[in-house]
Amino acid sequence: MHCSLCLSLTVAPANHTVMEEVMEEVMEEVMEEVMEVVMEEVTEEVMEEVMEEVMEEVMEEVMEEVMEEVTEEVMEEVMEEVLEEVMEEVMEEVMEEVMEEVMRR
Secondary structure (H helix, E strand, C coil): CCCHHHHHHHHHHHHHHHHHHHHHHHHHHHHHHHHHHHHHHHHHHHHHHHHHHHHHHHHHHHHHHHHHHHHHHHHHHHHHHHHHHHHHHHHHHHHHHHHHHHHHC
16 A cells, blocks of 8 residues: 555646646637637727728718819809899990980980
8 A cells, every 4th residue: 555645646746737738728718718809809999990980081072072062053153143143234234325325316
């Protein structure tokens, strides 16, 4: 029969090796899970930032186009109004001159 010290010395290294292997596996699994969670969060944040940038660019382009169209329309309307007013004034002056000529004769 072996003494308890001898027995513990022969069993301990085997237990130690098993414990090392178990700890390695546990650590690997924990690290995998941690990395998955970190990657998910990073991916979410990156996607949010990318979407924000894309939306900003799209909104800028849309606003530029809208402003160009609005400016064109406003300028057309202003030009039409100015032309109408000018034509009215010219017609009034011409009519006045014509009436004056007619009255002179």
